[in-house]
Amino acid sequence: MPYDEFIRAYQKEHNLIPQAVVGATLHGATPIRAWREHLQLTQSAVAARLGISQPSYAKQEASASLRPASIKKIAAALGVTIAQLDF
Incomplete structure (x- = not known):
């Protein structure tokens, strides 16, 4: 490996x-x-993995509060755990 x-x-x-x-989150991301x-x-690549449009994904990415189901789907699309994504 x-x-x-x-x-x-x-x-x-x-x-x-x-x-x-x-560090990126400390700088506002x-x-x-x-x-x-x-x-x-x-954003387009992640949106394609989620089966949604890039503008729809951009709104989710900018949101400070997402539904748990959305966080779960985005975590899977990024290949990270929910705990790694929701901190």
Whole structure:
């Protein structure tokens, strides 16, 4: 297993949050946006994984309060746990 895959798997298994994600939230990004940018994904790419439009996803990404079902779907689309996303 390549090192970067090992690190991602270890972080997910232990609900760890990378420093870059935490730092981005301290600078005003929502956790969803911070994770998306950390994973180097576009809003369009995540929206496609969710089966929704990019503008719809952008609204969710900017929201400070989402329904638990939405958080669960976005976490799955990003490949992170709910605990990693909802902090």
